[in-house]
Amino acid sequence: MNSELSRQKVEISLDGVCKVFGKKGRQVTVLQDITFDVHQNEFVSLLGPSGCGKSTLLRIMADLLQPSSGQILIEKEHPREVRLRRKFGIVLQQPTLFEWRTVQENIELPLEVLGQSRSEYRHTVDQLLDTVGLTKFKDYYPWQLSGGMQQRVAIARALSLDPPILFMDEPFSALDEFTKDKLQIELYAIKKKTKKTIIFVSQSVSEAVFLSDRVIILTAHPGRIHSIHHVGFGEERTAQTRDSDPFQALSAAIRTSLYEGQSHKAE
Numbered sequence: 570m571n572s573e574l575s576r577q578k579v580e581i582s583l584d585g586v587c588k589v590f591g592k593k594g595r596q597v598t599v600l601q602d603i604t605f606d607v608h609q610n611e612f613v614s615l616l617g618p619s620g621c622g623k624s625t626l627l628r629i630m631a632d633l634l635q636p637s638s639g640q641i642l643i644e645k646e647h648p649r650e651v652r653l654r655r656k657f658g659i660v661l662q663q664p665t666l667f668e669w670r671t672v673q674e675n676i677e678l679p680l681e682v683l684g685q686s687r688s689e690y691r692h693t694v695d696q697l698l699d700t701v702g703l704t705k706f707k708d709y710y711p712w713q714l715s716g717g718m719q720q721r722v723a724i725a726r727a728l729s730l731d732p733p734i735l736f737m738d739e740p741f742s743a744l745d746e747f748t749k750d751k752l753q754i755e756l757y758a759i760k761k762k763t764k765k766t767i768i769f770v771s772q773s774v775s776e777a778v779f780l781s782d783r784v785i786i787l788t789a790h791p792g793r794i795h796s797i798h799h800v801g802f803g804e805e806r807t808a809q810t811r812d813s814d815p816f817q818a819l820s821a822a823i824r825t826s827l828y829e830g831q832s833h834k835a836e
């Protein structure tokens with residue numbers, strides 16, 4: 570482990586997590602012996618081929634699924650406790666906004682559910698609109714927005730209760746390249762500003778390298794950790810980062826690991 574990371578507090582800890590789907594006689598092991606720690610304010614991507622169990626692992630971490638064996642602790646507590654105290658936000662591939670609520674009303678929803686009044690959360694919501702660049706569009710309805718704008722609303726909504734942790738499952742995968750690149754830069758800036766811990770599922774090497782402090786590569790059938798790569802570019806990530814030699818070199822190394830993971834499986 571690099572020395573800077575070892576000084577940071579462990580926020581999420583996975584120990585020997587396994588997941589088996591199906592009934593007796595027709596069982597499939599999807600995840601096997603997944604063990605790693607995530608530190609406070611760290612951005613960790615889970616990268617691997619389709620079907621290797623990335624979403625399943627994220628869902629287990631977010632208490633949407635239970636592991637078949639092994640343990641997950643978030644700040645030394647079971648994910649259920651953490652979920653009930655709304656200590657994490659979730660952003661999925663599809664933004665799942667409420668069509669009959671405006672941008673602002675979608676972002677306000679979790680605060681409204683908590684029983685706060687608009688005067689209490691007005692400042693928070695104004696700040697979130699500003700953070701995701703949607704102040705001018707606050708009275709628009711989801712169907713009046715582009716896909717990228719809708720995903721920005723989903724991110725703002727996930728941040729509305731100011732959770733220390735964000736779980737994100739391929740949030741940009743349905744978007745075009747240009748919007749994707751732009752949102753990656755914005756997400757990195759949000760992470761820097763808000764100091765969140767982010768676990769991010771991706772199928773894209775360049776996305777994972779651009780956003781992450783560490784990239785965890787999973788192999789498929791069953792999903793196991795193949796390797797963990799530290800991203801050493803520091804906190805300056807711009808459009809030019811992707812053209813830099815360190816970025817290209819790390820992307821190439823990660824691509825090699827991904828292919829290695831697949832070919833071991835085929836042997």
Ligand SMILES: Nc1ncnc2c1ncn2[C@@H]1O[C@H](COP(=O)(O)OP(=O)(O)OP(=O)(O)O)[C@@H](O)[C@H]1O
Binds near residue numbers: 591618622
């Ligand atoms: N509820 C379920 N019951 C049975 N099998 C499931 C269930 N959920 C997922 N699986 C299986 O688990 C495996 C991993 O699925 P998962 O969605 O976690 O993979 P993934 O790496 O996120 O894939 P992708 O990148 O394509 O989204 C797949 O083979 C899938 O069919």
